[in-house]
Amino acid sequence: MRTVRWILAGVFSAICYTQVVAQIVPKLLSDNKVEFTVKAPEAQKVQVDLCGTKYDMIKGADGIWKVTSNSQVPGFHYYSLIIDGVSVADPASPSFYGCGRWSSAIDVPEAGMDDFEVQAVPHGQVRIMHYYSEVDKAWRPLMVYTPAGYDEGKQKYPVVYIQHGGGEDHHGWMEQGRTAQIMDNLIAAGKAVPMIVVSANSNVRARNGGFGGGYSWQGMQNFRSELIDNVIPFVEKNFRVKKDRKSRAMCGLSMGGGQSFYIGLRSPEVFANVGVFSTGMFGGIAGAANIDLEKEVPGMLSDTKTFNRQLDVLFVSCGEQDPRISYTRDIVKKMRDGGVEVKFNSYPGDHEWQVWRKSLHEFAQYLFKK
Incomplete structure (x- = not known):
């Protein structure tokens, strides 16, 4: 296991989180x-x-x-x-x-969102790792949250693989997203089971140059290979984790929500829990329109009973002022009308981190309880 450095969860307080220590501006x-x-x-x-x-x-x-x-x-x-x-x-x-x-x-800060702040509870750790990617043919970074007591114990933990949005990288969820604070507080309150959260850099280079991506199954293949063939084996080799599908979740915001939709829902042998936050693939951004659910996830509507049985949790969310919200609600309605068991919530806000923090906060409370 190659550990570059350690970061204690909750280093910054709310007042200095976005200020240099001892400075008074902004x-x-x-x-x-x-x-x-x-x-x-x-x-x-x-x-x-x-x-x-x-x-x-x-x-x-x-x-x-x-x-x-x-x-x-x-x-x-x-x-x-x-x-x-x-x-x-x-x-x-x-x-x-x-x-x-x-x-x-x-x-x-937002009143009532104390779970996003450092509290007097046992704190986990965020570790910065490097693993070798057979997709990029290079060493790549990884940030891993482990819950309080991980180093002292022997138990195995379920894992959430959490994906950032476009224009961001693996730092996003651990820094802007307050993942460690959210998980520390939920676990301490008994609202979430202890779990490991892994944030990978999904900006993987395509083999023909540029970066792989795009809201299509084909566009997800490079990162799917990166995640399933490189990241998950590295995590399962170097951390005490449960290795069955019911003990894995995939979620993400915006671009990462699209990745979670395609990779998570089309890989039921790997993931039994999927969270899709503020994705533009349903519509609301240039070039996107309502998608054909059955075409994109075969069996979702034609064999809904099997689809539901394979998933413990499917959760979708979006900000109420996000241009994606009406399209997201329409897709959730189509899912529900077709018999798909899907949880949905919206929160005040546009396409921004307060919405995504709340999405993780809710999603984490559903996980690994079946």
Whole structure:
């Protein structure tokens, strides 16, 4: 087992999660407005790009630029500084990999979501590993959450393989998604069984160049091979895990939701639990339309009894302000009308991390209890 380094779950508190320690900017104000401050005395123009909204900063006599945003909804918001036309990360904020680049972020807490924060409960660990990929022909990263007590015990655990979205990587669920905090709190409260959560980088290079992907069964083949032939064997060799299908789950957000739909539902010999969060494959994004469920997952509607028997949990979710929501509801209705046993929930929010944190929080409570 090759361990690069260890990260204790819950290193950051809510107040400094998106700030550099000892810095006071960016500052979240009481009305959920955000105050940004940048020292750039020689700059001619400075802006903050907060989730696509650009704010012009005002320069003071001391060369310090300031601006206060509009009130922000709870959740995780990427932002960048634009200094004389160049978009850069804010040195006063940690960087998070999202939107296809390392970006800054501000995390606005939501009342009642204490399970997303570090609590006085036993904490698990997040380990950064490297495994050799026969698909990429290279060493690739992996982040693995193990529950509290893993190193001291001998028991075997079920596993969730959790997938990030487009423009993100394996860091997303463990950092932006607060996976360790969510799992620590649920397990400590007895709401979820102790489980291991594995976050792989699904940006796998296609053999003909570029990256494999796309919302189709064929487009998923490179990552399917990566996951089933490389990642799962590595995890099962190096961790104490249960190796039967009922002890494995696959879930993901957006692009990862599409991967979970295709790979999870078409590989019942591998996974008995599948979660699909905010996928665009049902519609709501350019080039996507309502799909033919039977064509994409043979047997879902033509042999529904077998399909249901093979799955312990099928869970679908989406944000209520996400352009994908109406299409997702339509697909869930088609599933249910066809007799498919599917759980569904929606949460306030657009295509963003607060929705996905809530999706994992709910999905985890259904798992491995049959």
